[in-house]
Amino acid sequence: MIERIHLRIVHAVEQYGSLTAAAKKLCVTQSALSHTIRKLEDNLGSEIWLREGRSLRLTQAGRYLLNIANRVLPVLDHGEEKLKQITQGERGTLRIGMECHPCYQWLLKIVSPFLDSWPDVDVDVKQKFQFGGVGALLDYDIDLLVTPDPFYKSGLCFVPVFDYEQVLVVPDHHPLATRQYARAEDLRDEVLLTYPVATDRLDIYTRFLNPAGVNPKQHKTSEATDIMLQMVASNRGVAALPRWLAEEYCTKLPLAVVGLGETGIAKQIYLGTRESDADTEYLKAFIELANNYNAPVMTNNQ
Structure with a gap:
């Protein structure tokens, strides 16, 4: 029978890299840990790990057991935490x-x-x-x-x-700054700044540039909104952001907000x-x- 301790052991060995480190994390001796796994292997009729020098490699059965551990342990931990909170x-x-x-x-x-x-x-x-x-x-x-x-x-x-509208943010002196909306073709010669997200999940690509067959001159990413918009304000590129956030930054930096296409890009x-x-x-x-x-x-x- 697969027990919670078996899942804990397999997960800990995978996470910490060795039986010794896993035993220390689980507050058991290495011999007790090894005995527990040998007993499980005997019951299953299959090995969990293969030794390769000093390292361990999960067998097919071990890999399947690890997948179970990754799914089941968070549920059990969450349930225990909820019950503890109720009790307290x-x-x-x-x-x-x-x-x-x-x-x-x-x-x-x-x-x-x-x-x-x-x-x-x-x-x-x-x-x-x-x-x-x-x-x-x-x-x-x-x-x-x-x-x-x-x-x-x-x-x-x-x-x-x-609901919100995805818009283009440009420097306030940019040629597009006085326009009500930008066309996809307007971005051919621009450096586009976005968050580090795959382009197939970026609306400015999937709903604006790609349908028009347009690519920007260069695409750069930034995780920090503040840095991204400082770059835009310094004429280093343009960015696509929700209107509510872009207009908030327009009160702090020399920026302008332009719609994306005649009908805009509506989001929720x-x-x-x-x-x-x-x-x-x-x-x-x-x-x-x-x-x-x-x-x-x-x-x-x-």
């Missing part, structure tokens, strides 16, 4: 995953009133799930996903919380959750706050 009279922790670079600043404006309203609930924002949020939700690594691109899957629910921000968490009160309260929040510079594209 705590509400819990809302773990939020981000699949939207510029949404972090919007999120801060929601988190503040939420924490005031729910003093027994902590908030943990996990940005490492920027581009794998659906899997993180299903694996119980996060409880709520902020994303502009919902991926509908059984067991998940996505709620739109606000969604909050994704597991259907099984639908009755979690603080999760429902967070979504309600997000639905009721209106950023002061946000412009909907209807």
Whole structure:
């Protein structure tokens, strides 16, 4: 029978690289760890690892066991944490995953009133799930996903919380600065600055440049919004951002906002959750706050 300790051992050896390190992490002796795995191998009739010098290589059975561990252990850990919080009279922790670079600043404006309203609930924002949020939700690594691109899957629910328009940000002295909107052809000779996201997930490519068969002169990336827009203000390129965020920076830097195409690019921000968490009160309260929040510079594209 596969037990939780077997999953813990396989996961720890893979994570820390050796039986010795795994035993230390799990607070057991190496001999006890080896005995536990040998007993499992006897029951399964298959080896978990093959020794290659001083290193261990997972067999096919071991690799399958590791996959189980990666799926099951987060669920068990999450369940134990929830039960512990209930026992201790705590509400819990809302773990939020981000699949939207510029949404972090919007999120801060929601988190503040939420924490005031729910003093027994902590908030943990996990940005490492920027581009794998659906899997993180299903694996119980996060409880709520902020994303502009919902991926509908059984067991998940996505709620739109606000509309926005994707726009082009240019220096205020740029030839496009006085235009109501830019055409795709206008970007042929421009350096385009974006977040470090694959182009097939960037709206300025999929919904603006690619349909027109246009590529910018150069494409550069930046993780930091502040740095990106300082680059734009210094005439180092142009950038595509949500209008509400771009207009906020226009009050601080010499920038101008231009529409993308005659009809613009309309987007929505969604909050994704597991259907099984639908009755979690603080999760429902967070979504309600997000639905009721209106950023002061946000412009909907209807």
